[in-house]
Amino acid sequence: MKKNRKELFFEETLKLVVQKGFKGTTLRDIAHKLNFEVANVYNYIDSKESFLEGYLFNTLHEFCEYLDNIMTSSYSPVEKLKFVISKHVQYTIAQPYVVALFIYEWRNLKEPKLKEFEEKRENYIATVNDIIKAGISQGELREMDDKFATFMVMSSMRWLFSLVTNEENNINPIEIEKQMTDFIFKGIGK
Amino acid sequence: MKKNRKELFFEETLKLVVQKGFKGTTLRDIAHKLNFEVANVYNYIDSKESFLEGYLFNTLHEFCEYLDNIMTSSYSPVEKLKFVISKHVQYTIAQPYVVALFIYEWRNLKEPKLKEFEEKRENYIATVNDIIKAGISQGELREMDDKFATFMVMSSMRWLFSLVTNEENNINPIEIEKQMTDFIFKGIGK
């Protein structure tokens, strides 16, 4: 499969932006990395902002759609939660730089896109909260504050990208998913 | 206790930088928020960079010193880990915006400060890893990959600041610490 210039542009730019931050990456940085002149950047993107929007909303939509499918299934709360965790882990391992962008750079969106992003993400978390609340009330999860539990579950999964971007080691997605699930459900205690 | 202009400057600037990002906050933004002209900013700080350095290294040093004291104590691994968690929770609740700066903006440090920061932080994590490794080998913690366990424990604690900055509710530090400890040691399962 030949990798054309456009794919290369997006890959390299994504890495650069993750490394130096959105505001910290200039179009000239990007041009330099790809060995061409500044103006050429506009053969690939309409604006710096649109580059960010593209990745952020694609990712968000993919997660939301997947969660929708989980919610309209007949699985139990714990089973649903395991699907959510699986999705996060698998997506993060497949696209760690996109996730890094998602975590670190969403604040650079401009209105009204910023608000749209925040609302959709808030909606996603609220739905995960619904799963956890159901899990507690049905006795599948231990008694605890459901909002805090949701917050902790999301927090746990958020940083996984840095394990993938930093680690030279081979990553086994199946094993990472197992470890992640074990941690969230059983913790590290005995 | 009267709050002088300098304290006010640092408080407001910190909030602004956390909200808009370090690169996204201009000196003119800061001046505008404090109702004075740009040049006046230099009555409080030597440079934009030094503002960041100050907070970041103060925080890092405080955590490192505390961890040193834990390490030279005779507590068991699990007890040590509980002190680490307690420190993170208490500091985060007391200074959520400083923690947010710590998490989000360290990349804006310039060399050689950037490298110094990364090394010290890496060192901190390595020491926490030592605690967890000891905990596992002494049978206080369940059998698992110690590096991944460390990664997960740190990840869990990292985002707590956003709970404090976003929540209008009253935060009970004692209760949050209990919930955090329970999550890390027992997870959310039954």
Add this chain to the structure above:
DNA sequence: AAAATACATATACAATTGTTAATATTTACA
């Protein structure tokens, strides 16, 4: 009251930023 400190302003500058316009060259395909 005088002196020192804290807090403010106006003005300027060189560098860097994202973006645009006009145009040239290479590559792929009918």
Add this chain to the structure above:
DNA sequence: TGTAAATATTAACAATTGTATATGTATTTT
């Protein structure tokens, strides 16, 4: 081969950036 599409260049722009200088006015301390 010829034509369209992809990829490149050079040059310029208006705006914004962090920072510097020189100076003025309150406020506090002596």
